[in-house]
Amino acid sequence: xxxxxxxxxxxxxxxxxxxxxxxxxxxxxxxxxxxxxxxxxxxxxxxxxxxxxxxxxxxxxxxxxxxxxxxxxxxxxxxxxxxxxxxxxxxxxxxxxxxxxxxxxxxxxxxxxxxxxxxxxxxxxxxxxxxxxxxxxxxxxxxxxxxxxxxxxxxxxxxxxxxxxxxxxxxxxxxxxxxxxxxxxxxxxxxxxxxxxxxxxxxxxxxxxxxxxxxxxxxxxxxxxxxxxxxxxxxxxxxxxxxxxxxxxxxxxxxxxxxxxxxxxxxxxxxxxxxxxxxxxxxxxxxxxxxxxxxxxxxxxxxxxxxxxxxxxxxxxxxxxxxxxxxxxxxxxxxxxxxxxxxxxxxxxxxxxxxxxxxxxxxxxxxxxxxxxxxxxxxxxxxxxxxxxxxxxxxxxxxxxxxxxxxxxxxxxxxxxxxxxxxxxxxxxxxxxxxxxxxxxxxxxxxxxxxxxxxxxxxxxxxxxxxxxxxx
Amino acid sequence: xxxxxxxxxxxxxxxxxxxxxxxxxxxxxxxxxxxxxxxxxxxxxxxxxxxxxxxxxxxxxxxxxxxxxxxxxxxxxxxxxxxxx
Amino acid sequence: xxxxxxxxxxxxxxxxxxxxxxxxxxxxxxxxxxxxxxxxxxxxxxxxxxxxxxxxxxxxxxxxxxxxxxxxxxxxxxxxxxxxxxxxxxxxxxxxxxxxxxxxxxxxxxxxxxxxxxxxxxxxxxxxxxxxxxxxxxxxxxxxxxxxxxxxxxxxxxxxxxxxxxxxxxxxxxxxxxxxxxxxxxxxxxxxxxxxxxxxxxxxxxxxxxxxxxxxxxxxxxxxxxxxxxxxxxxxxxxxxxxxxxxxxxxxxxxxxxxxxxxxxxxxxxxxxxxxxxxxxxxxxxxxxxxxxxxxxxxxxxxxxxxxxxxxxxxxxxxxxxxxxxxxxxxxxxxxxxxxxxxxxxxxxxxxxxxxxxxxxxxxxxxxxxxxxxxxxxxxxxxxxxx
Numbered sequence: 001x002x003x004x005x006x007x008x009x010x011x012x013x014x015x016x017x018x019x020x021x022x023x024x025x026x027x028x029x030x031x032x033x034x035x036x037x038x039x040x041x042x043x044x045x046x047x048x049x050x051x052x053x054x055x056x057x058x059x060x061x062x063x064x065x066x067x068x069x070x071x072x073x074x075x076x077x078x079x080x081x082x083x084x085x086x087x088x089x090x091x092x093x094x095x096x097x098x099x100x101x102x103x104x105x106x107x108x109x110x111x112x113x114x115x116x117x118x119x120x121x122x123x124x125x126x127x128x129x130x131x132x133x134x135x136x137x138x139x140x141x142x143x144x145x146x147x148x149x150x151x152x153x154x155x156x157x158x159x160x161x162x163x164x165x166x167x168x169x170x171x172x173x174x175x176x177x178x179x180x181x182x183x184x185x186x187x188x189x190x191x192x193x194x195x196x197x198x199x200x201x202x203x204x205x206x207x208x209x210x211x212x213x214x215x216x217x218x219x220x221x222x223x224x225x226x227x228x229x230x231x232x233x234x235x236x237x238x239x240x241x242x243x244x245x246x247x248x249x250x251x252x253x254x255x256x257x258x259x260x261x262x263x264x265x266x267x268x269x270x271x272x273x274x275x276x277x278x279x280x281x282x283x284x285x286x287x288x289x290x291x292x293x294x295x296x297x298x299x300x301x302x303x304x305x306x307x308x309x310x311x312x313x314x315x316x317x318x319x320x321x322x323x324x325x326x327x328x329x330x331x332x333x334x335x336x337x338x339x340x341x342x343x344x345x346x347x348x349x350x351x352x353x354x355x356x357x358x359x360x361x362x363x364x365x366x367x368x369x370x371x372x373x374x375x376x377x378x379x380x381x382x383x384x385x386x387x388x389x390x391x392x393x394x395x396x397x398x399x400x401x402x403x404x405x406x407x408x409x410x411x412x413x414x415x416x417x418x419x420x421x422x423x424x425x426x427x428x429x430x431x432x433x434x435x436x437x438x439x440x441x442x443x444x445x446x447x448x449x450x451x452x453x454x455x456x457x458x459x460x461x462x463x464x465x466x467x468x469x470x471x472x
Numbered sequence: 473x474x475x476x477x478x479x480x481x482x483x484x485x486x487x488x489x490x491x492x493x494x495x496x497x498x499x500x501x502x503x504x505x506x507x508x509x510x511x512x513x514x515x516x517x518x519x520x521x522x523x524x525x526x527x528x529x530x531x532x533x534x535x536x537x538x539x540x541x542x543x544x545x546x547x548x549x550x551x552x553x554x555x556x557x
Numbered sequence: 558x559x560x561x562x563x564x565x566x567x568x569x570x571x572x573x574x575x576x577x578x579x580x581x582x583x584x585x586x587x588x589x590x591x592x593x594x595x596x597x598x599x600x601x602x603x604x605x606x607x608x609x610x611x612x613x614x615x616x617x618x619x620x621x622x623x624x625x626x627x628x629x630x631x632x633x634x635x636x637x638x639x640x641x642x643x644x645x646x647x648x649x650x651x652x653x654x655x656x657x658x659x660x661x662x663x664x665x666x667x668x669x670x671x672x673x674x675x676x677x678x679x680x681x682x683x684x685x686x687x688x689x690x691x692x693x694x695x696x697x698x699x700x701x702x703x704x705x706x707x708x709x710x711x712x713x714x715x716x717x718x719x720x721x722x723x724x725x726x727x728x729x730x731x732x733x734x735x736x737x738x739x740x741x742x743x744x745x746x747x748x749x750x751x752x753x754x755x756x757x758x759x760x761x762x763x764x765x766x767x768x769x770x771x772x773x774x775x776x777x778x779x780x781x782x783x784x785x786x787x788x789x790x791x792x793x794x795x796x797x798x799x800x801x802x803x804x805x806x807x808x809x810x811x812x813x814x815x816x817x818x819x820x821x822x823x824x825x826x827x828x829x830x831x832x833x834x835x836x837x838x839x840x841x842x843x844x845x846x847x848x849x850x851x852x853x854x855x856x857x858x859x860x861x862x863x864x865x866x867x868x869x870x871x872x873x874x875x876x877x878x879x880x881x882x883x884x885x886x887x888x889x890x891x892x893x894x895x896x897x898x899x900x901x902x903x904x905x906x907x908x909x910x911x912x913x914x915x916x917x918x919x920x921x922x923x924x925x926x927x928x929x930x931x932x933x934x935x936x937x938x939x940x941x942x943x944x
Binding site: 096105107288394400404406409411415419440448450454456459460462 | 584585586587588630631633634705706709716724782784785786822824827839840841842843845846847849860861862863864865866867868
């Protein structure tokens with residue numbers, strides 16, 4: 001019997017585990033949180049169940065059915081609190097997966113080493129927020145933080161909240177904020193009318209197939225209107241103001257390439273600002289496994305969701321940002337293939353539909369280079385190590401180095417605890433501006449051989465206590 | 473819903489079982505609880521465990537992501553300055 | 558050839574002596590071994606002999622380098638983080654204690670400051686050190702530097718004096734004239750030169766092969782663990798006495814001995830592993846676990862510290878553990894400055910001066926003979942090498 005290890009308990013990972021089970025494989029599903037569902041179906045913990053939980057989600061019944069099936073299945077071991085810290089490439093076999101099971105950032109957790117016949121990585125994505133002056137003030141959040149706190153804890157990040165950035169994800173965030181009683185001061189979308197039309201309007205028939213998605217977006221638009229929430233396109237938050245926390249922001253009009261137009265800045269009062277400009281695939285495990293990635297940083301897969309490394313498959317946001325429907329379809333295909341089966345034609349069709357949708361998303365809301373103009377020299381770029389844009393530019397100029405490795409080590413950008421998750425892409429794009437000769441080692445900020453911090457005591461003990469296990 | 477209490481820098485704060493430490497601190501009206509090496513205040517930023525802005529010391533153990541760790545009744549939480557105990 | 562610290566130091570030394578210098582590197586500046594270590598400037602791990610003498614000479618240059626660079630570099634250039642912190646070598650077994658004390662005796666005879674300290678003094682120096690040490694020797698001369706910043710500073714200084722630094726330029730072959738090397742071919746053409754200096758660290762063997770000679774420099778893998786930023790609790794370079802044995806060993810198998818130190822940024826670096834397995838870049842859990850376990854023997858408090866990063870590098874390993882510095886007698890025009898294994902950061906400055914003096918035909922330096930390519934201990938490894 002094929003043994004399949006799935007890392008990540010979001011929609012893609014759940015779909016992969018279920019498909020692998022249907023094809024007769026035994027499955028281990030690793031999830032870092034204390035329940036599955038991922039960011040998309042993030043919900044109140046068991047002890048605090050809300051009878052109205054369904055209202056917070058799309059496809060909640062589907063989630064419950066999938067979860068029940070996985071948890072009730074003896075052939076599938078769902079391990080929550082599973083913190084994968086290392087994926088170790090091997091010759092002639094899929095990689096070893098090293099895990100500590102227990103509390104996040106805890107100590108004395110149980111070490112496990114898994115030796116799967118096939119590995120499906122479904123580690124999802126996190127948000128990309130472009131820096132702006134004051135973005136590191138408390139009260140500035142990613143949009144995902146507002147959503148996670150609302151859906152997972154029923155906590156509002158502020159009383160009067162401005163939501164800004166790019167992409168349709170801003171809209172469900174607004175919905176979440178309204179549901180917990182926050183006032184939404186406005187939604188600021190960086191893409192202007194031309195960019196939006198260019199991405200969404202051509203080939204409208206493609207949207208018909210993805211109408212479930214289109215309907216969802218239309219619902220959000222109606223909600224904005226009902227609450228009289230201003231929705232502004234072609235504009236961005238170019239500064240946040242306050243001393244110990246955010247009190248107001250400046251919003252400016254943008255040109256088509258996202259350069260702020262001088263003299264258009266307008267001050268908006270808010271006690272919280274949620275800003276996201278897109279998503280970054282969570283690739284550290286895939287990179288450690290040796291999987292090839294594309295120029296967009298997403299893992300490259302074939303039509304069967306297989307990566308460049310034999311026995312390693314990926315599904316969901318890791319292969320490119322596309323939303324829940326694409327994640328479910330890719331997970332289904334990856335799980336089938338990982339267990340030696342043939343993917344269901346329905347899943348293959350769905351994947352095609354939602355990939356087109358994802359391409360439109362990228363065209364309509366993709367980051368444009370003009371944003372660099374709103375980053376002044378004093379703007380912090382690396383939040384962990386307090387490295388400013390000026391320090392980074394100066395180091396590049398003074399050393400003349402074309403190496404990220406060198407520039408990281410001379411400035412410390414990307415060397416803090418987040419290991420460049422937050423600033424990596426920004427650092428790389430700031431150093432590859434139009435006047436620069438370019439970096440010789442691009443993509444380096446995404447490499448994290450230790451995928452999540454581990455206590456040295458646990459690491460030291462892991463050699464003594466962790467026996468390699470075949471999956472399961 | 474079960475009420476819990478945690479101690480934050482010696483102060484007793486009420487919350488609900490199942491809340492993350494970050495959720496509990498935010499609900500208590502706090503937005504910042506850490507200082508970077510140059511003294512900049514930090515609280516929650518990404519909320520999903522990626523940015524490591526929200527680190528706290530929990531029961532003596534440093535560098536715990538407040539947004540990922542569920543608060544447990546009686547937890548002793550100390551606010552963290554990166555270069556100081 | 559090579560924009561690591563040895564190439565950088567050599568370029569600066571030569572350009573200051575009036576040479577016209579170009580530095581080429583296949584990759585970017587400071588992107589190889591110089592970025593893969595801890596920044597050790599040690600006398601403590603070296604037995605009496607030529608390498609120790611080179612290290613002592615290098616330390617003297619490091620002592621004045623900051624002042625020199627201040628005049629050569631623009632304001633705001635990233636600092637070297639040069640710290641005169643001293644090294645503390647700790648034995649944790651009776652046998653280790655005996656070996657360490659004998660080693661320190663021999664070093665003292667060679668002019669090294671090596672202060673045998675009792676337990677009380679050891680804990681004054683390092684309050685959080687394990688209570689289970691059997692002997693401790695303090696080496697006040699050991700220094701630490703941020704190796705990438707140092708490399709960039711030396712390169713920038715060389716540029717300031719007129720050197721050119723060309724990154725992303727790969728050497729593909731020799732330009733020969735009457736049996737003499739008169740330049741190199743690169744991917745974009747040829748670079749003529751009266752002297753070609755090979756300073757490509759662990760890749761030197763590969764570059765030498767392209768130039769038509771065999772050079773017994775091979776990669777020896779090392780891995781370093783990095784903790785998150787914390788209040789300073791490790792004040793010196795602290796290592797276990799096994800380290801000396803591991804450095805001197807030629808074994809290909811994995812060896813781990815503990816080297817623990819804080820950086821100016823507040824992180825703690827934990828080394829060091831040694832393993833010969835080609836240019837395999839994988840970072841393995843078993844190596845990290847072994848590093849952690851060894852470090853906890855010295856500093857038990859580190860058990861609660863977060864390891865947030867690991868990085869690896871390749872040391873340029875030479876079978877007799879001595880660098881190769883000087884002319885290649887088989888190919889006139891080719892010069893070597895390579896093979897420093899794990900000590901290249903520390904030895905770089907003296908290496909550069911030694912090479913410069915030979916290349917420009919200065920007075921004969923007795924130390925230079927010790928690092929010749931055709932020295933007796935290396936000759937067996939060169940046999941059949943010339944093409």
